[in-house]
Amino acid sequence: MRTRIAEQLQEHGTVIKRLESECSDSIARIAGRLVETLKIGNKLLIMGNGGSAADAQHFAAEIVGRFAMERPGLPAMALSTDSSALTAIGNDYGFDRVFSRQVEALAAPGDALVGISTSGNSPNVLKALETGRQAGCSTIGLLGRDGGTIAPLCDLALIVPSDITPRIQEGHITVIHILCDLIEQSLFGSLAGDR
Numbered sequence: 001m002r003t004r005i006a007e008q009l010q011e012h013g014t015v016i017k018r019l020e021s022e023c024s025d026s027i028a029r030i031a032g033r034l035v036e037t038l039k040i041g042n043k044l045l046i047m048g049n050g051g052s053a054a055d056a057q058h059f060a061a062e063i064v065g066r067f068a069m070e071r072p073g074l075p076a077m078a079l080s081t082d083s084s085a086l087t088a089i090g091n092d093y094g095f096d097r098v099f100s101r102q103v104e105a106l107a108a109p110g111d112a113l114v115g116i117s118t119s120g121n122s123p124n125v126l127k128a129l130e131t132g133r134q135a136g137c138s139t140i141g142l143l144g145r146d147g148g149t150i151a152p153l154c155d156l157a158l159i160v161p162s163d164i165t166p167r168i169q170e171g172h173i174t175v176i177h178i179l180c181d182l183i184e185q186s187l188f189g190s191l192a193g194d195r
């Protein structure tokens, strides 16, 4: 048992170290796009399945509420939280459309869609990014493995350097917290005025 604990903690540490050495530029580019989106009054629509649905609502809550500083609320929504919309759309049109239908209904040009998928292959996230792109939204992926079929649909993608789903999810939540910090600090704090 001790060995399994140690192995998983070591894998986690390796992923976090590789995020710093290999992905800091991608994180900065994504933060810059999200800051620009919010600065001009557009919103963030965030989605994923399973653990990534939880990440989507965690991210939206930090943006609407607050992350670490007192500041005005900002517009963000997770597309995985409305059980009536999810069951109605899933039942009537198919699970592949649960996010894309909400994008059709809610997205405006200039909004940013954030798709979270460890495999990069969830069809409902893929369809939503396709729909958003056609509607003039930015498409951003928090992905894993080789980025899957979703990566080519993303204007900007962060691919966590791992093939292990839980380690990729741990990378995603770490990056989400960093993005929340950069958004707050860029709009209201020590990075305001930086380009």
Ligand SMILES: O=C(CO)[C@@H](O)[C@H](O)[C@H](O)[C@H](O)COP(=O)(O)O
Pocket (backbone or CB within 6 Å): 049, 050, 051, 052, 116, 117, 118, 119, 120, 121, 122, 165, 166, 169
């Ligand atoms: O949290 C976990 C596994 O750690 C699961 O709930 C996982 O999120 C689900 O299997 C998802 O359906 C996987 O989707 P994706 O990350 O490949 O897009």
Ligand SMILES: [Zn+2]
Pocket (backbone or CB within 6 Å): 051, 166, 169
């Ligand atoms: Zn999980």
